[in-house]
Structure formats: C-alpha cells, structure tokens
Amino acid sequence: MVRRADMPPKEREVLVERERERCATGIEGIDHVLNGGIPRGNTVLIAGSVGTGKTSICIEFLVHGAISGENSLYVSVTEPTTKLLKNMIPFDFFDERLMKQGRLRFVDLPAIYEKLGIDEKAQFSFDEIKMLVDTIAGLVDQYEVKRFVLDSLTSVSYRLEDRELIREFLLRLGMILSAKGCTSLLVSEHNPSEEGYSRLGVAEAIADGVIVTGNLERRGDLLRTLQTVKMRGTSHSRAKYVIDLTTSGILLVPLLKGGSIPGGA
Amino acid sequence: MTVTTEIADKLSALPEASAVALRLRTDQYFDAIQGMLDNFAGKKDLEIVYVTSTIPSQSIIHALEVLEIPLDHIWFVDCISQIMMAAAKRHPHAIAVESPTMLENLMLKVEFLLRRHRDRTALVILDSINSLAIHNNTKILSEFLHILVNNLRSHGAYTVIFSMREYETEDIRNMLVLVSDETIELGHDLKALAE
Numbered sequence: 001m002v003r004r005a006d007m008p009p010k011e012r013e014v015l016v017e018r019e020r021e022r023c024a025t026g027i028e029g030i031d032h033v034l035n036g037g038i039p040r041g042n043t044v045l046i047a048g049s050v051g052t053g054k055t056s057i058c059i060e061f062l063v064h065g066a067i068s069g070e071n072s073l074y075v076s077v078t079e080p081t082t083k084l085l086k087n088m089i090p091f092d093f094f095d096e097r098l099m100k101q102g103r104l105r106f107v108d109l110p111a112i113y114e115k116l117g118i119d120e121k122a123q124f125s126f127d128e129i130k131m132l133v134d135t136i137a138g139l140v141d142q143y144e145v146k147r148f149v150l151d152s153l154t155s156v157s158y159r160l161e162d163r164e165l166i167r168e169f170l171l172r173l174g175m176i177l178s179a180k181g182c183t184s185l186l187v188s189e190h191n192p193s194e195e196g197y198s199r200l201g202v203a204e205a206i207a208d209g210v211i212v213t214g215n216l217e218r219r220g221d222l223l224r225t226l227q228t229v230k231m232r233g234t235s236h237s238r239a240k241y242v243i244d245l246t247t248s249g250i251l252l253v254p255l256l257k258g259g260s261i262p263g264g265a
Numbered sequence: 266m267t268v269t270t271e272i273a274d275k276l277s278a279l280p281e282a283s284a285v286a287l288r289l290r291t292d293q294y295f296d297a298i299q300g301m302l303d304n305f306a307g308k309k310d311l312e313i314v315y316v317t318s319t320i321p322s323q324s325i326i327h328a329l330e331v332l333e334i335p336l337d338h339i340w341f342v343d344c345i346s347q348i349m350m351a352a353a354k355r356h357p358h359a360i361a362v363e364s365p366t367m368l369e370n371l372m373l374k375v376e377f378l379l380r381r382h383r384d385r386t387a388l389v390i391l392d393s394i395n396s397l398a399i400h401n402n403t404k405i406l407s408e409f410l411h412i413l414v415n416n417l418r419s420h421g422a423y424t425v426i427f428s429m430r431e432y433e434t435e436d437i438r439n440m441l442v443l444v445s446d447e448t449i450e451l452g453h454d455l456k457a458l459a460e
Contacts, residue, residue, distance in 0.1 A: 092381075221367050242369035248380045253372045254412060258405030 020233040023147070023183040026064020027057065029241065029252025030211075030226070038183050038209065039233030043174040045153070045204055047188040047197035048213030052224055054187050056245045057213070058149040059088055061185060066103035067093065070146035073139060074106045077155035081106035092247050105143060109156070112136075123161045129169045137176045145182055152187035157199040166202040174206060197229070208232040213243070216255070225255060268296035268451055273304030275449050276423070281386060284414045284424040286394075286441035289451040291429055295328055297451060301390065301425060303334045311338070311423070312382040314375055314389045318344040319396040319427075322359040338385075342374040345396075365400040368409040372416070379420050389417050393427035394437055403436045407443070414444045 022037035031037045038044055046054045062072035076084055085106065098104040112135055113119035118128050140148060150156070153170075160166045170186075177184045186207065188198040192214060197204040204210050209231035216223045227240045241252040266274075272287070279285065289297050306313050317325060322341035329336060341359040348364045355361060360378070362370045379387055391397075391413075397406060410426070417424045428441060441448065 219366055221364055223367065223369060242373065244370065244373035244377065246373075246377045248377055251373050251376050251380075253369050253376065253416075256368055256405050256408050256412075258402065258408065 022234075023070075024064070024068075025057075025061045026068070027060055027250045027252075029243070029250065030057070030228075033228055033237045033239075033241070033252070034231060035234050035236060038231070040183055041178040041181055042208035042231070042233060043170075043177060043184045043186060043206075044209035044211060044231070045188050045197060045207040046185050046211050046213065047190040047204070049190060049192055049215060052213035052215055053226070053243055053245050053250065054189075054213055055084070055151055056089055057211075057226075057250055058151060058185050058187060060091065060249055062104055062147050062149060063091060063094055063098065065147035066098040067095070069103070071102070071144050072104050072147040072149075073143060073145040074104075074149045074151065075109050075112075075136065075139075076106060076151055077109040078152060081108055089245055090247055091249060093249070102143065105145075107139065109150075121159065124159045124165070126165065126168065129160070129165060130172065133169065133172045133176060136173065137180075140177065140180055140182055145180075148177055148182050148184040150184070150186045152189055153203060154187070154189040154199055157203075163200050163202050166200060167206065170203055170206045174208075204230070216240075216242075223255070226252060268293045269300035269304055272297055272300035272449065272451060273308070276301065276305045276425070277309070279423070279447060281423065282418045282421045283447060284418065284426070284445045286426050286428055286445040286448045287451060288428050288430050288433070288448060291431055293451050294429075297427075298325070298328070299332055299334065301388070302329065302339060303332070306338075306388045307334070309386070309388075311388040312378075312385040313339045314342065314378045314387055314422075315339060316342040316344065316371060316375065316389065316391045318365040318400075319393050321346040321349065323356060326356055326359075340378045342371060342378070344371055365397055368397075368401065368405065372409070372413055375413070376416070379417075379422065387417075387420065387422040389422050389424050391424070391426045393429055394441065395427075395429050395432040398434070398437060403440065407440050410440060410444045 020039040023040045024031050024037035046057055048054050062074055065072040110119060116131055116135060118124060157166050160169055188203060190197050195201065197210055197212060210229040212227050212229055214225045216225045224243045225240050226243045228236050228238060240255040242255050244251045287297065302313060322343040336358055339358060342362060343359050344362040344365040347361045360374050362374055375389060414424055426441060426445065428437060
C-alpha cells in the first residue's frame with residue numbers, strides 16, 4: 001500500500017477531496033469555487049460590509065439545505081425574523097411548506113437571551129457564554145439541524161468583553177456544531193477600513209473558512225464582490241467574483257481585470 | 266436576397282452554440298434585427314436575450330411592435346437607458362444594467378435570463394460591440410467577450426455579436442475573430458455589386 005506521503009501531490013489532493021464529504025451550498029457559483037461545496041461540519045465566517053449580500057447567501061444556503069432534506073436553522077440577532085422574512089429575496093425555489101414542515105426554522109436570539117435571563121446583561125461572563133452555546137446546541141439537537149446560520153456573530157461579540165471570551169464562544173460553538181455534523185455560517189459585519197474580518201480579529205483564525213463579500217468601486221460603478229480567503233478541507237479558488245442577488249439565487253461571474261494595468265479597468 | 270432572409274438563412278445553417286460576428290452597415294440595422302428575431306429565432310422557437318448598449322430597449326420594442334413581432338420570448342438586458350436617465354418605467358421584459366461599463370453585471374443578467382428559461386435553446390444578441398467599445402477599453406472588452414461567449418457556448422446558446430462596419434476599428438475586428446466561430450458580412454456581395 002502506498003503511503004499518503006509518498007503519493008504525488010496531485011493524487012494526494014484528490015484523495016483529500018474525496019475524504020471530506022461536502023455540504024453543497026446550492027449556490028452554483030460558490031460550490032464551483034469550493035470544488036463541490038463546504039466540507040461538512042466546517043464553521044465558515046461570512047464577512048462583509050453592509051449591503052453586500054451576506055444574509056442572502058446564508059438564507060439561500062439554508063433554503064437549499066431544507067429542500068434537499070437537511071434541517072436548517074437561522075438564528076437572528078439584530079433583526080426580528082418576521083421583518084427578515086418580509087425583506088428577503090423572493091427566491092423562485094422557496095417554498096413556505098419548508099417552514100411548516102420544520103425543515104427551515106428561524107429563531108430570534110434575543111428571545112433566547114430572555115429565556116436564559118441574560119437579556120439585560122451588557123457583557124456576558126464565561127458561564128453565561130457556556131449556557132448560551134449549550135442552548136444553541138440543544139436547539140441543533142432538538143431539530144436535528146444540519147445547516148446553521150448565526151446572523152450576526154458581530155452582534156453577539158459586542159457582549160463579549162475581550163478576545164478570550166470571543167475565542168471561547170467560537171471554539172465551543174464550532175466544536176459542538178462540527179461534532180454534530182452541522183455545517184455553519186457565522187455572519188461578521190466587517191468594515192473594509194478595519195484590519196481583519198471580524199471584531200478583534202479572533203473569528204477568522206478559529207473559523208474553518210472565511211468568505212468575504214464586499215463593495216468594489218470601479219470608475220464610479222459599485223460592484224458586489226465575493227472572495228473565498230480560506231477554507232479548510234478543500235482546495236478552492238481565491239479569485240474575486242462579482243455577484244448578483246436574483247430571484248433565481250445568487251449568481252457569480254469572475255471579476256474582469258482589464259489586463260491588470262493602471263487604467264485597464 | 267433581402268437582408269432579412271439573408272441573415273436568417275446564414276444563421277440557420279449554423280449549429281447550436283455557435284458564436285457569430287455579424288458585420289453590418291447602419292442602414293441594415295432594423296432589417297437585420299427582423300431577420301434574426303422573426304425569420305430565424307421565431308422559426309427555430311428560440312428564447313431571445315437581446316443585450317442593447319446602442320439604443321434603449323424601448324426603442325427596439327417600439328420597432329418590433331410596428332413589425333408585429335411578438336415579444337413573448339424576447340428579453341432585454343438594457344445597458345443604456347439607466348445611464349441616459351431614461352424614464353423609470355420599464356417594459357416587463359427589460360432588465361436594466363446601470364452602465365455599459367458594468368460588464369460583469371451584464372453577464373450576470375444574461376445568466377439570470379438563461380437560467381429562467383433553461384429548458385429552451387437561446388439566442389443571445391450583443392448589440393453592439395462598437396457601442397460597448399465607446400465605454401470600455403479593448404483589454405477589458407476582450408476579456409469580457411471571451412468569458413461571455415464561452416459561457417454561452419456551455420449553455421448551448423447561439424451568440425450573435427453586432428459590429429457596425431462604419432465604426433469598426435482594427436482592435437474590434439481582431440477581438441471578433443478571436444471569439445467567434447463565424448463572421449457574417451451582411452449584404453457584402455450586394456454592396457460590392459452596387460459599387
């Protein structure tokens with residue numbers, strides 16, 4: 001038997017690709033970028049500034065999951081889910097029965113805070129973080145969730161005083177979800193003028209993947225972009241793509257470079 | 266042979282997924298449109314995605330109404346109305362791209378329309394390479410055409426790229442040769458005879 005270390009790099013890569021089961025996002029362009037989808041159980045940070053499509057990506061990921069029979073859970077922190085559902089893109093493939101059947105669920109995190117008696121707290125303690133993660137894990141177990149979204153991690157992080165607490169929250173959450181075979185997207189509201197992709201730069205180091213959405217201004221035009229910066233467990237494109245949020249789903253095309261010379265674009 | 270029948274005959278002779286550069290004079294413009302939309306696409310029962318950066322989609326729609334060409338299977342990606350600050354009300358078969366410089370968005374809108382009609386073979390018309398060249402430099406335009414045409418081939422769609430002879434440059438000619446399988450020179454023989 002040939003040892004993996006003795007294999008040619010290309011064969012080794014193919015083997016690794018085969019070994020990790022994929023969670024196809026259902027967003028054709030993103031699955032193409034990721035060579036088939038997110039490695040199952042990965043925790044992925046979706047980082048980007050306002051209006052760049054983070055929430056739409058997350059919802060489409062969950063809807064496709066629900067359609068393919070994977071129970072999906074969206075935990076909203078900043079926006080009440082009733083408002084969110086009113087404003088979401090009316091995807092052609094969305095079927096309200098998915099919610100009635102319990103395949104697709106929306107939960108407001110503030111309601112969980114209230115239930116846990118921590119809604120008045122400006123800052124969470126170590127024990128309260130543990131309690132919060134355990135509650136989320138309980139929901140994942142109860143509903144047999146295979147796809148999870150937290151929108152947004154940034155809002156939760158504002159109640160976590162320092163790097164250590166953010167780290168603790170993410171490590172604990174990521175570990176529990178991954179152990180349950182649940183693939184997760186954590187939304188990070190990221191200001192492009194700041195360094196890193198999340199509050200205090202903790203999440204990008206811990207997350208298995210980082211997908212960055214952005215606004216690119218080119219000669220007065222504002223383009224929505226998407227770039228996969230990191231994804232453990234798969235080879236992937238690191239190129240920048242232009243996206244469009246449509247009723248047929250999120251579409252991607254490569255960003256044109258115009259020869260990559262000054263004035264080329 | 267009229268321009269209308271000439272173009273329909275020449276396109277009909279091509280296999281699906283062909284990319285064609287259509288070189289025409291400005292006086293042949295509306296006849297060429299009629300030949301493609303009515304005589305060719307109508308008979309082949311194709312879904313048409315008409316990308317216009319030359320004149321607003323509304324002007325083409327008016328012309329099609331006069332010619333009594335039904336719009337049921339014709340969809341417009343309009344790259345010029347928005348930049349002209351034209352009337353906000355748009356035909357239900359027209360999608361706007363903010364500016365002809367947003368070439369990626371143009372590709373995205375074409376992709377969107379093709380996905381909505383995946384079960385039908387499509388004809389995608391790019392009208393015109395010359396007007397896009399006013400707003401974009403050759404490098405980005407070549408890159409755009411290369412990606413668009415190959416993507417359309419993968420969809421099995423016919424692609425027709427208009428090039429107005431009066432406004433052609435050497436760069437444009439080279440670009441068209443690079444991406445297209447065939448060049449149709451409309452009324453070329455008739456013009457030669459007239460001269």
